[in-house]
Amino acid sequence: QVLLQESGPGLVKPSETLSLTCTVSGGSISSYYWSWIRQPPGKGLQWIGYMYYSGNTKYNPSLKSRVSISAEMSKNQFSLKLNSVTAADTAVYYCARLQIALGGFDYWGQGALVTVSS
Amino acid sequence: QSALTQPASVSGSPGQSITISCTGTSSDVGNYNLVSWYQQHPDKAPKLMIYEDNKRPSGVSNRFSGSKSGNTASLTISGLQAEDEADYYCCSYSASSTYWLFGGGTTLTVL
Secondary structure: OOEEEEEOOOEEOOOOOEEEEEEEEOOOOOOOEEEEEEEOOOOOOEEEEEEEOOOOEEEOOOOOOOEEEEEEHHHOEEEEEEOOOOHHHOEEEEEEEEEOOOOEEEEEOOOEEEEEOO | OOOEEOOOEEEEOOOOOEEEEEEOOOOOOOOOOOEEEEEEOOOOOOEEEEEOOOEOOOOOOOOEEEEEEOOEEEEEEOOOOHHHOEEEEEEEEEOOOOEEEEEOOEEEEEO
16 A cells, blocks of 8 residues: 655745655655645645656646756655745645556645745 | 636435536547546545546446546446545646646535
């Protein structure tokens, strides 16, 4: 059973950088694609981006200039950084495994609420 | 990039069947067999219910089925149960630079 767990600050100030880490257990991140998805309060899901352990990354064009996703292979973790945040970035952030050939996100973390406020 | 279009809400009585539609374009839903559906209960993470348009992951009830016609995908839930009350989201690979596109979500109410 693959388990994902998000961790990081729950409060970030405007213009600063949001940083979250996803720890994967029950499987290695050195296979599959790993993704971040967010959900503003009361709203729908938005795909942020994904990474492959080889370093290949793809990002949502609406966030591309502010986002980066990277892996820490030795810790079986991958991370999200979103800079220059505003209140519009307040959301629950989920990490998830993407089965890219099947087009589905099959394992999800429980989600981490990040609030952008001074 | 606009989200895929879903009805805001649908409802049905226990035992009935309902269908949720998901409309995209020839650049996403209509061009790839990569539509997936997710169930989300309040304050819970989404759960994969359908992938590759119409395939069910192991453990998902066969009351859930997916289909597609042209640029519109559909999720059908038969034999509605109270536990099916949740939000449902479709998702598709998109040939445009967005890559993975979600629908706006549909709230299912079991009357």
